[in-house]
Amino acid sequence: MSTTNARASPAGASRGASSSADRLIHSSSRGADIPLGTATAGRTEEASADLVGFFVNTLVLRTTDLSGDPTFLELLERVREFDLCAYAHQDAPFEHLVELLNPARSQNHHPLFQTVLILQNHIPASPVGLSGLTVSGVPVNLGVSKFDLSFAFTETHDDTGTLSGMRATVDYATALFDAAAVRSLTDRLVRLLSAVTTDPQRRLHEYDVLTADERPRLTDWGTGPTEEDPGEDTLPTLFREWARRTPDAPAVRDATTTLTYRELDTRSGLLARHLAARGIGPEDRVAVALPRTHELVVALLGVLKAGAAYVPLDPDYPAGRLTYMVEDARPRLLITNPTLQDRLPDFPIERLHLGGHGLHAPEVSTAAPDAVHAGSGPAPPAPRTRPT
Numbered sequence: 001m002s003t004t005n006a007r008a009s010p011a012g013a014s015r016g017a018s019s020s021a022d023r024l025i026h027s028s029s030r031g032a033d034i035p036l037g038t039a040t041a042g043r044t045e046e047a048s049a050d051l052v053g054f055f056v057n058t059l060v061l062r063t064t065d066l067s068g069d070p071t072f073l074e075l076l077e078r079v080r081e082f083d084l085c086a087y088a089h090q091d092a093p094f095e096h097l098v099e100l101l102n103p104a105r106s107q108n109h110h111p112l113f114q115t116v117l118i119l120q121n122h123i124p125a126s127p128v129g130l131s132g133l134t135v136s137g138v139p140v141n142l143g144v145s146k147f148d149l150s151f152a153f154t155e156t157h158d159d160t161g162t163l164s165g166m167r168a169t170v171d172y173a174t175a176l177f178d179a180a181a182v183r184s185l186t187d188r189l190v191r192l193l194s195a196v197t198t199d200p201q202r203r204l205h206e207y208d209v210l211t212a213d214e215r216p217r218l219t220d221w222g223t224g225p226t227e228e229d230p231g232e233d234t235l236p237t238l239f240r241e242w243a244r245r246t247p248d249a250p251a252v253r254d255a256t257t258t259l260t261y262r263e264l265d266t267r268s269g270l271l272a273r274h275l276a277a278r279g280i281g282p283e284d285r286v287a288v289a290l291p292r293t294h295e296l297v298v299a300l301l302g303v304l305k306a307g308a309a310y311v312p313l314d315p316d317y318p319a320g321r322l323t324y325m326v327e328d329a330r331p332r333l334l335i336t337n338p339t340l341q342d343r344l345p346d347f348p349i350e351r352l353h354l355g356g357h358g359l360h361a362p363e364v365s366t367a368a369p370d371a372v373h374a375g376s377g378p379a380p381p382a383p384r385t386r387p388t
Contacts, residue, residue, distance in 0.1 A: 058094035271302030
């Protein structure tokens with residue numbers, strides 16, 4: 001709980017409290033849309049003034065137009081316009097509004113707002129006189145918060161009935177806030193109310209809601225030691241570094257094959273050099289249509305090591321979609337294997353075949369100029385010219 005007294009006029013008390021709450025929540029959460037819930041007496045008709053009964057209705061105040069960094073007085077005027085529009089429809093049952101909007105329901109929070117602002121601005125009734133008894137009102141704490149945050153502002157009066165200030169209390173959900181957090185929040189609210197009543201012509205960003213302890217703490221957080229920045233290291237560079245640290249650790253495993261980091265680095269490096277020999281490099285795209293085996297990882301990493309970008313193609317996609325992807329990406333090369341050859345559309349691009357259990361050498365076959373042999377047997381002869 002937090003309590004404060006503040007001078008205010010009856011006409012501006014509600015708008016001032018609402019505007020201050022808007023500014024406080026905005027500065028604390030950076031939220032741009034902060035609807036506040038409030039309660040109305042529901043006695044708009046003069047004939048209902050003396051009726052016994054519960055006429056209270058719930059109203060949503062969407063007074064969060066903080067664009068343009070207005071002054072607090074300008075914000076008050078905006079709040080006034082929003083509130084007048086809202087109160088013009090205060091007779092609409094809240095349950096009907098929820099039914100029409102049909103928001104996503106959750107047992108964890110209210111459907112339309114999570115913060116409530118209540119202003120008690122009625123003049124206290126005269127004490128009930130009972131013979132031999134002294135009667136006075138006693139606030140009841142139910143120990144349960146119906147909302148995430150509830151701000152209740154109650155006007156206080158002196159012995160003559162003149163408005164002397166306001167008393168504010170805050171209820172909060174202990175599942176979301178602890179006492180220290182709410183105490184800090186209410187301290188900021190008191191500081192903000194003091195600042196806006198002293199100088200309401202300042203821009204909203206000029207009101208500092210931080211305490212004397214919070215400001216240096218934030219400064220320390222922003223000026224402390226920095227963590228090591230990987231800088232401009234690329235994925236292949238980071239992979240090589242990890243392969244150097246753990247060369248014999250398993251890197252990729254499928255149903256039949258396990259590659260260590262050393263083996264994956266070697267095979268992807270061979271493919272990258274072969275791609276470079278074909279003129280594949282930065283700004284180029286390479287389509288990859290392979291099953292989800294170790295070969296796919298070798299191919300993707302090899303393309304990245306060559307400096308190009310890969311375009312993954314799922315062989316199970318419809319032919320029309322695959323054709324569209326290739327026409328849109330315009331890759332220079334397609335990496336696939338003989339097994340998938342017949343399942344792919346006839347793309348008008350060069351193809352490179354991977355197969356077997358590993359890539360021994362990025363050799364172009366004499367029988368198939370666009371094939372790279374990758375079998376379990378001896379590697380084919382090395383090419384005469386190998387890019388460095």
